[in-house]
Every structure is written in structure tokens, then in C-alpha cells.
Amino acid sequence: MNSWDESFSDTKINFDSPIPYYIQIKEKIKEQIDSGSLKYGDQLPGEPVLCNLFAVSRTVIRQALAELEHEGLVARKKGKGTFVSEPESFEKLSGNLSGFYQHMKKRGHLAYSQILKQEIVHAEKDIASNLNIKPGSLVLQLDRLRYIDNEPIVLTSTYIPSHFVPGLENMELSRESLYGVLEREYGIVISRAYRTIGAVVANEYHAGLFKIKKGDPFIVISQIEYSSDGTLFAYYHGLYRGDRNVFEVEMVRQ
Amino acid sequence: MNSWDESFSDTKINFDSPIPYYIQIKEKIKEQIDSGSLKYGDQLPGEPVLCNLFAVSRTVIRQALAELEHEGLVARKKGKGTFVSEPESFEKLSGNLSGFYQHMKKRGHLAYSQILKQEIVHAEKDIASNLNIKPGSLVLQLDRLRYIDNEPIVLTSTYIPSHFVPGLENMELSRESLYGVLEREYGIVISRAYRTIGAVVANEYHAGLFKIKKGDPFIVISQIEYSSDGTLFAYYHGLYRGDRNVFEVEMVRQ
DNA sequence: ACGCTATACTTGTAATAACAAGATAACATT
DNA sequence: AATGTTATCTTGTTATTACAAGTATAGCGT
Numbered sequence: 001m002n003s004w005d006e007s008f009s010d011t012k013i014n015f016d017s018p019i020p021y022y023i024q025i026k027e028k029i030k031e032q033i034d035s036g037s038l039k040y041g042d043q044l045p046g047e048p049v050l051c052n053l054f055a056v057s058r059t060v061i062r063q064a065l066a067e068l069e070h071e072g073l074v075a076r077k078k079g080k081g082t083f084v085s086e087p088e089s090f091e092k093l094s095g096n097l098s099g100f101y102q103h104m105k106k107r108g109h110l111a112y113s114q115i116l117k118q119e120i121v122h123a124e125k126d127i128a129s130n131l132n133i134k135p136g137s138l139v140l141q142l143d144r145l146r147y148i149d150n151e152p153i154v155l156t157s158t159y160i161p162s163h164f165v166p167g168l169e170n171m172e173l174s175r176e177s178l179y180g181v182l183e184r185e186y187g188i189v190i191s192r193a194y195r196t197i198g199a200v201v202a203n204e205y206h207a208g209l210f211k212i213k214k215g216d217p218f219i220v221i222s223q224i225e226y227s228s229d230g231t232l233f234a235y236y237h238g239l240y241r242g243d244r245n246v247f248e249v250e251m252v253r254q
Numbered sequence: 255m256n257s258w259d260e261s262f263s264d265t266k267i268n269f270d271s272p273i274p275y276y277i278q279i280k281e282k283i284k285e286q287i288d289s290g291s292l293k294y295g296d297q298l299p300g301e302p303v304l305c306n307l308f309a310v311s312r313t314v315i316r317q318a319l320a321e322l323e324h325e326g327l328v329a330r331k332k333g334k335g336t337f338v339s340e341p342e343s344f345e346k347l348s349g350n351l352s353g354f355y356q357h358m359k360k361r362g363h364l365a366y367s368q369i370l371k372q373e374i375v376h377a378e379k380d381i382a383s384n385l386n387i388k389p390g391s392l393v394l395q396l397d398r399l400r401y402i403d404n405e406p407i408v409l410t411s412t413y414i415p416s417h418f419v420p421g422l423e424n425m426e427l428s429r430e431s432l433y434g435v436l437e438r439e440y441g442i443v444i445s446r447a448y449r450t451i452g453a454v455v456a457n458e459y460h461a462g463l464f465k466i467k468k469g470d471p472f473i474v475i476s477q478i479e480y481s482s483d484g485t486l487f488a489y490y491h492g493l494y495r496g497d498r499n500v501f502e503v504e505m506v507r508q
Numbered sequence: 509a510c511g512c513t514a515t516a517c518t519t520g521t522a523a524t525a526a527c528a529a530g531a532t533a534a535c536a537t538t
Numbered sequence: 539a540a541t542g543t544t545a546t547c548t549t550g551t552t553a554t555t556a557c558a559a560g561t562a563t564a565g566c567g568t
Contacts, residue, residue, distance in 0.1 A: 258515065294511085300517075300518060300519080301519070302517085302520080316519085316520090319519095329518060330518095330520090331518085331519075332519040332520060333517080333518050333519065333520070334519080335517090335518060335519080336518090336519080
């Protein structure tokens with residue numbers, strides 16, 4: 001694993017800048033991660049090596065790494081080294097709002113997803129509008145119905161302009177997080193999203209899918225997702241049964 | 255401001271413990287804050303003073319303070335000192351789910367609350383059950399209807415066993431955050447909550463209150479709140495209109 | 509009494525040094 | 539070849555020192 005030498009060799013800090021050394025170094029390491037030069041699981045050079053590479057004391061390196069660790073970008077293991085962290089599952093960003101699955105799995109409930117649709121389609125007007133593309137443009141549409149104990153609980157639809165994810169329509173997705181696949185296969189990390197949460201009542205189609213009554217309530221979550229280079233990347237839409245305590249959250253002040 | 259000398263003088267660290275010094279010190283400062291010995295706005299002793307008080311190097315003190323700052327408990331100002339931070343408004347803990355008001359105010363919308371009920375009542379069965387008290391026990395009930403641009407948007411009800419908050423039924427609450435009042439007047443900080451989020455449809459009463467149709471959908475948030483000493487303190491119930499994008503959240507991975 | 513300057517106090521940045529503890533590789537022994 | 543020991547590498551903790559930069563107070567001059 002000597003490729004990092006090359007990655008870092010042309011990233012010297014400016015010793016005359018008013019910006020503290022440790023902040024400059026932190027940002028340079030971030031750039032390596034954001035640019036994809038460093039990926040999940042990659043090991044950073046050890047502290048002594050970084051001291052040499054950047055020509056600063058270990059204090060500075062440790063401070064930069066400590067902050068990166070606090071921000072969740074790296075994980076430091078005594079005796080082993082410093083590693084790029086698994087990207088926070090995008091679900092975690094939702095403030096635990098969608099931790100339902102993991103929660104129920106932990107409790108021993110049967111949880112699985114059924115893929116209803118995974119194909120390239122022409123974007124309808126509202127989808128196109130959300131994605132800021134022309135109606136009729138090609139998008140990858142992924143619809144999943146999620147079950148707990150054989151009961152449909154959540155219907156999710158994700159739309160991604162197809163040129164961003166060539167081949168995704170043929171990939172096996174029932175076992176994996178979409179966001180994990182996006183990073184591994186396409187080097188794409190969702191870093192920002194804009195979400196709205198509302199409530200609607202079930203129409204005929206959804207009532208049938210979920211086996212509930214027309215007029216029963218859903219929580220509806222819509223979000224627009226941006227990748228780390230600022231590109232408007234995906235539109236997500238989720239319908240969650242309103243009567244199943246889908247969202248149970250413990251909040252702790254710390 | 256020499257009262258801190260007394261606060262900290264009997265809180266020496268154990269130099270033989272496997273627990274690092276900086277962690278011990280961090281916890282002791284936390285205890286001072288949690289116990290109320292140090293309140294919002296209080297200044298901690300300066301670093302040199304803490305070095306003397308705890309008989310450790312400045313490195314250790316700075317590490318402890320850095321972590322406390324990262325956790326939001328203190329704020330450090332160059333040249334001024336280190337201060338206990340304003341308690342994160344409990345609303346912030348909700349992952350921005352209830353930042354609606356501030357958001358709309360910022361945008362220049364007219365936002366206000368109407369207090370529908372602020373009195374001591376006998377707890378009905380479901381309220382008592384949530385508060386783990388006997389049905390019929392005395393509780394402070396606070397109902398508010400919140401408006402944006404003269405339109406009712408949120409109906410909130412909070413129930414607190416009345417012996418926790420003597421006199422609250424007579425206090426002016428339309429201008430202040432309830433949680434701010436609880437800390438200032440009663441020294442109570444909500445530190446943990448258990449929340450569920452669901453969806454319901456409007457019954458006759460709520461439809462009338464919100465001027466919507468019976469059967470229209472609401473987001474319903476219920477939560478049980480614990481104070482920092484672990485006491486089950488309050489039960490909150492909120493009805494949010496499902497069609498008003500009450501929850502708009504920007505999420506950033508950092 | 510007011511204004512300016514010097515001093516003291518505060519936290520922030522950075523370097524150096526030493527030791528601890530965990531992990532891994534290399535070497536020695538069986 | 540397998541096992542045990544030692545050496546090396548890694549991050550973690552702690553101490554000391556020095557200087558920087560911001561803030562507040564004291565002292566001095568008008």
C-alpha cells in the first residue's frame with residue numbers, strides 16, 4: 001500500500017498562510033477522500049509518515065486526524081493505523097428516522113424487500129421537475145416494497161438520471177444498500193439532501209399494495225439528494241404506513 | 255466568580271485508575287454541569303487554574319475541554335474563557351424535525367401560538383399510562399395551536415405531573431420555549447426522549463380546529479421525555495398538518 | 509474624568525519528548 | 539511446520555515549552 005505516497009506527495013501546506021497547519025492538512029486529507037483517491041477501507045499513512053510528508057510535528061497531524069475522526073471520515077485504531085471510514089449510511093443522516101429495519105431485525109423480526117421495479121424509464125413531469133431535467137429524460141427507477149413479518153410497511157421509489165449509473169438496472173440490489181452500491185460501483189457519495197415529510201391518505205393502488213383501506217394515512221417522505229460534487233443526483237419518495245410506529249426514536253442529549 | 259473553586263475542590267481525579275486523566279476530568283466537569291452547580295453562561299476556571307486544581311498538565315485539560323466543546327457542553331473563547339453552553343434546545347434533538355417555526359420566521363412569515371389550555375387536570379387513562387402514574391393524578395396540561403400566516407399548522411399537548419412544576423399553570427408561556435422555562439425556573443433539563451411518529455386522519459374536532467376536512471391526514475408525534483436525573487418527566491403529543499410541508503430538512507453529511 | 513498604553517490573563521497553535529498499549533512481523537526454538 | 543519470543547510499527551496519553559492572538563484590567567498622563 002504505497003499508493004498514498006503519490007496521492008499526498010503534491011499536497012504540501014502553505015507555511016505562510018494564516019490558516020493553521022492542522023486545518024490545512026485536514027482539508028487536504030478530506031480532498032483525497034472526497035476525490036475518491038482514498039476510499040472506504042483505505043489506510044492512511046501512519047502519523048510519523050504524515051509528519052515527514054507534511055513537514056510538521058506529530059501534534060499537528062494528530063489534531064488534524066482527531067478532527068477528521070470526530071467528523072466520521074476516518075477511524076483510528078491503536079496498533080493498526082488510520083482508515084477511511086465507511087460512508088455513513090445515508091439512512092443515518094435522517095436522524096434515525098429510517099432505522100426501522102435494523103431495529104426490527106435486531107428484535108428478530110423477519111425483514112425483507114421486494115423489488116417491484118428496477119429499470120430505465122422516461123421521467124414523468126413531476127419526477128423530471130424534482131430532478132431538474134426534461135420530462136421524458138431517461139432515469140433509472142427503483143421501486144421497493146419492504147416487509148416486516150410478511151406485512152408491507154414501506155414503499156420506496158428512487159429515481160436517478162440513467163447516465164449517472166450505467167448498468168445499475170441489471171444489478172442485484174435486494175441484499176444491499178443502494179447507497180453502498182453507489183459508492184462501490186460508481187464512486188458516488190450522497191452528501192446532502194433536502195427532505196420534506198408529510199402525510200397523505202391511501203389511494204386505490206396503494207391501499208391494494210399494502211392491503212389497507214382507501215383513505216388510511218401514510219407518512220410520505222420526499223427528498224432530493226446531492227452527490228459530494230454538488231450534482232443533483234437522485235429523487236427519493238417513500239410511503240410509510242402511518243399506523244405501524246415505523247419511526248421509533250430514542251433521542252439523547254449529549 | 256470564585257464559587258467554582260468550591261465546586262471543583264472536592265473532585266480530584268484518581269491517578270491510579272486505568273481511565274485516562276482527561277476522561278476523568280471531562281466527566282467531572284460534566285457532573286458539575288448536569289448537577290446544576292454550573293449553569294448556562296457560567297464560566298469555568300481558566301486552563302491554568304484547572305491545571306492546578308486537578309494537578310495535571312495543560313495538555314490534559316485542553317483535551318478534556320476540547321471534547322466537552324465538541325459535545326456542545328461548553329464554548330471556549332480566546333481571551334475570554336470557557337463557558338457553559340446554552341442547553342441545546344430540545345427541539346434541536348429532534349433532528350430538525352420541528353425547526354419549522356424558526357424556518358418560517360426567518361422567511362418573514364407570521365408565526366405565533368395560541369394557548370388553548372394551561373391548567374392542572376386529572377390525567378386520563380392513556381395520559382397516565384404514558385406518564386406511568388395513576389389515572390386521575392394531577393398533571394399540568396399545556397395545549398397550544400400554532401399558526402403560520404394565520405393558518406393553524408400544529409396542535410401540541412404536553413402533560414407534566416403537576417408536582418414537578420408548581421406554579422407553571424400561571425406562567426406566561428406564549429412568548430417562550432417551554433423547555434427554556436423549565437430550565438430557568440425549575441432547573442429541569444430534558445435529556446432523553448422516546449418518540450414515535452405516525453400518521454392519522456382528522457376526526458371531527460381536529461378538522462374543525464384546523465379548518466380542514468374530516469379524514470384529512472396528520473403526522474402525529476408522541477414522545478415521552480426524561481429529565482437528566484432519569485425521571486420520566488413529560489408526555490408530548492403533536493398533530494402536524496400533513497399537507498403543509500411542515501418538515502423540511504436539509505441534511506448534510508459531514 | 510477620560511484616553512492611551514502596558515501588563516496580565518485568556519485560549520489557540522505548534523514543537524519536542526517520553527512512555528504506554530495494541531498489533532504485526534521477524535526471528536528463534538522445538 | 540508450528541509455536542513462542544522479540545523487535546518493530548502503530549496509535550494513545552501525558553508532560554513541558556514557546557509563541558500567537560484576543561480580551562480585560564491596571565497604571566499613567568493629560
